[in-house]
Amino acid sequence: YCDQPEMFPGVAHFHTLRVNQPSGKYYTSDYLRKLCDLWEFRGSGLTNMHGATGDIVFLGTRTEQLEEIFYELTHNLEQDLGGSGSNLRTPAACLGESRCEWACYDTQEMCHQLTNEYQDELHRPAFPYKFKFKFDGCPNGCVAAIARSDMAFIGTWRDEIRIDQEAVAGYVGGELKPNGGAHAGRDWGPFDIQKEVIDRCPTQCMWMEDGKLQINNKECTRCMHCINVMPRALRIGND
Numbered sequence: 001y002c003d004q005p006e007m008f009p010g011v012a013h014f015h016t017l018r019v020n021q022p023s024g025k026y027y028t029s030d031y032l033r034k035l036c037d038l039w040e041f042r043g044s045g046l047t048n049m050h051g052a053t054g055d056i057v058f059l060g061t062r063t064e065q066l067e068e069i070f071y072e073l074t075h076n077l078e079q080d081l082g083g084s085g086s087n088l089r090t091p092a093a094c095l096g097e098s099r100c101e102w103a104c105y106d107t108q109e110m111c112h113q114l115t116n117e118y119q120d121e122l123h124r125p126a127f128p129y130k131f132k133f134k135f136d137g138c139p140n141g142c143v144a145a146i147a148r149s150d151m152a153f154i155g156t157w158r159d160e161i162r163i164d165q166e167a168v169a170g171y172v173g174g175e176l177k178p179n180g181g182a183h184a185g186r187d188w189g190p191f192d193i194q195k196e197v198i199d200r201c202p203t204q205c206m207w208m209e210d211g212k213l214q215i216n217n218k219e220c221t222r223c224m225h226c227i228n229v230m231p232r233a234l235r236i237g238n239d
């Protein structure tokens with residue numbers, strides 16, 4: 001790591017090591033404690049939770065520790081190394097169907113399958129440059145697949161947004177809080193469906209007619225804005 005190791009022996013080696021993050025970033029505090037203990041014992045103790053790829057990144061260890069850490073991770077923590085360098089980087093998925101009603105496909109399953117399929121490409125750098133898969137269950141993009149990967153998978157629906165007109169009336173009448181109450185502490189006045197939903201639809205494909213919300217689904221780009229604002233009234237399609 002340092003080209004003057006005699007002068008700076010403390011940073012003569014400073015390997016970075018990536019751990020394949022659990023899909024959807026589900027882990028227990030016990031698991032994290034074991035990872036941190038391992039890194040305190042065999043590395044610098046410095047971590048990056050999580051790196052831009054999504055990996056758990058361990059920062060700084062010596063060459064002779066690498067095999068020891070790999071053995072401990074794979075044999076005792078049942079954990080794989082992440083991808084680093086010019087290879088397939090560790091695929092990453094949003095938590096998807098395991099918790100999120102907006103998931104349009106099983107992101108964790110797809111991430112798991114492609115991780116298994118491309119084990120060689122993950123562990124043995126053979127590409128001219130890094131390559132990343134990421135999986136977002138819907139266009140909200142919680143893992144920002146479009147910005148952070150070379151091949152982005154973003155779930156969407158083929159049919160129509162489901163509308164519950166009673167709940168729409170609930171938002172218009174103020175009984176239901178927009179955005180799941182996320183902005184409830186702000187004094188932004190009463191909810192205005194025209195200003196906050198219809199006018200902000202990027203394709204202008206929504207309108208009110210006789211007190212009912214209408215959507216021209218052929219023009220909808222599945223941006224999720226209206227669904228995020230009125231989640232009790234609007235849902236992604238069934239297909």
Ligand code: SF4
Pocket residue numbers: 094095096100101102103104136137138139140141142143
């Ligand atoms: S990307 Fe969509 S499906 Fe995935 S967790 Fe975020 S909101 Fe849910």
Ligand code: SF4
Pocket residue numbers: 200201202203204205206215219220221222223224225226227
């Ligand atoms: S999802 Fe976006 S584009 Fe589609 S109707 Fe709602 S606001 Fe408009």
